[in-house]
Amino acid sequence: MKWETEVSRLLGITYPIVQGGLAHLAYADLAAAVSNAGGLGQITAMSLETPEQLKEEINKVRSMTDKPFGVNFAIGQHGRPYEHMVTAAVEENVPVISVTGGNPKPVLDRLKGTNIKKLVLVAARRQAEKAEQLGADAVMVVGQEGGGHIGRDDIGTFVLTPQVVDAVSIPVIASGGIGDGRGLMAALSLGAEGIEMGTRFIATKECLHAHENYKKALIEADELGTTVIKRSLNAPARALKNKWTEKILLLEKENPGYEGLREYISGEANKRYIYEGKYEDGFGWAGQIASRIKDVPSVSELFSRMLKEAEDIRSKWC
Numbered sequence: 001m002k003w004e005t006e007v008s009r010l011l012g013i014t015y016p017i018v019q020g021g022l023a024h025l026a027y028a029d030l031a032a033a034v035s036n037a038g039g040l041g042q043i044t045a046m047s048l049e050t051p052e053q054l055k056e057e058i059n060k061v062r063s064m065t066d067k068p069f070g071v072n073f074a075i076g077q078h079g080r081p082y083e084h085m086v087t088a089a090v091e092e093n094v095p096v097i098s099v100t101g102g103n104p105k106p107v108l109d110r111l112k113g114t115n116i117k118k119l120v121l122v123a124a125r126r127q128a129e130k131a132e133q134l135g136a137d138a139v140m141v142v143g144q145e146g147g148g149h150i151g152r153d154d155i156g157t158f159v160l161t162p163q164v165v166d167a168v169s170i171p172v173i174a175s176g177g178i179g180d181g182r183g184l185m186a187a188l189s190l191g192a193e194g195i196e197m198g199t200r201f202i203a204t205k206e207c208l209h210a211h212e213n214y215k216k217a218l219i220e221a222d223e224l225g226t227t228v229i230k231r232s233l234n235a236p237a238r239a240l241k242n243k244w245t246e247k248i249l250l251l252e253k254e255n256p257g258y259e260g261l262r263e264y265i266s267g268e269a270n271k272r273y274i275y276e277g278k279y280e281d282g283f284g285w286a287g288q289i290a291s292r293i294k295d296v297p298s299v300s301e302l303f304s305r306m307l308k309e310a311e312d313i314r315s316k317w318c
């Protein structure tokens with residue numbers, strides 16, 4: 001079965017499946033595995049400290065795959081400068097750059113005149129329209145089911161995707177709550193030209209940085225197993241429910257502001273959970289699709305399974 005869509009053509013990939021940026025988790029091993037399986041793997045630039053480290057990681061991906069891959073920039077991290085990191089990716093002439101978490105204009109402007117494909121991850125229709133005006137080649141749109149930072153308006157993927165498809169003329173990549181062939185086909189039916197997945201890729205063999213306990217927690221989570229923290233900061237984000245997130249929600253009732261929450265929502269608290277497996281002493285981002293994750297396959301096994309499910313659906317329709 002042919003899987004060519006506007007997104008696969010744009011990105012030069014076999015299947016229209018993008019691995020989302022995953023803070024502190026998406027390094028060369030995962031990115032190369034996804035690209036080798038026929039999707040678009042990405043490394044997360046802002047999990048690295050210096051442009052040299054980013055260039056090293058880019059070269060590591062290149063040593064593991066000759067397929068296209070992306071570098072993701074979550075630029076809204078409390079004013080942390082990112083321009084020098086974008087320059088490093090441009091100097092390495094990476095195939096794709098994706099940006100999220102703030103005004104994408106400076107990054108998109110920096111990429112003008114290069115061959116680098118520009119993706120913007122948004123969580124609302126108006127942001128998608130803005131991304132198109134600013135020169136994005138495609139827009140990824142994440143519904144409120146998604147893991148990590150989500151939109152402020154609580155719109156689910158099933159409503160948001162067709163809304164954005166109708167609002168912009170660039171290709172749309174649906175994200176949030178997708179983890180199998182059914183999700184892939186549903187997204188294409190909604191008018192998307194591809195999908196992005198985050199949570200599902202954490203529970204794969206090649207996500208080497210995710211501790212066993214994190215993967216176990218994803219498998220054990222049911223549909224009530226995640227919660228949204230940081231609403232009081234106007235930056236809602238979905239994480240696995242545990243005592244730590246309960247404490248955050250309790251604190252948020254008092255509107256403590258960023259300083260009052262800092263210790264609880266810090267990168268350190270995140271890393272204790274995801275790297276050290278301290279599952280009550282920190283937090284791990286995850287989407288509602290965790291409830292559908294039952295195993296830890298290799299990325300290529302995951303792709304084969306998803307594509308088979310999707311093809312079975314397509315043959316049922318014909």
Ligand SMILES: Cc1cc2nc3c(=O)[nH]c(=O)nc-3n(C[C@H](O)[C@H](O)[C@H](O)COP(=O)(O)O)c2cc1C
Binds near residue numbers: 019022044199286
């Ligand atoms: C652990 C985790 C970390 C994330 N970090 C980033 C990031 O650094 N940059 C980014 O663009 N998106 C990030 N996201 C969002 C994902 O790229 C993707 O949009 C989201 O996971 C899609 O929803 P899903 O989890 O239901 O697949 C993160 C998501 C998770 C679960």
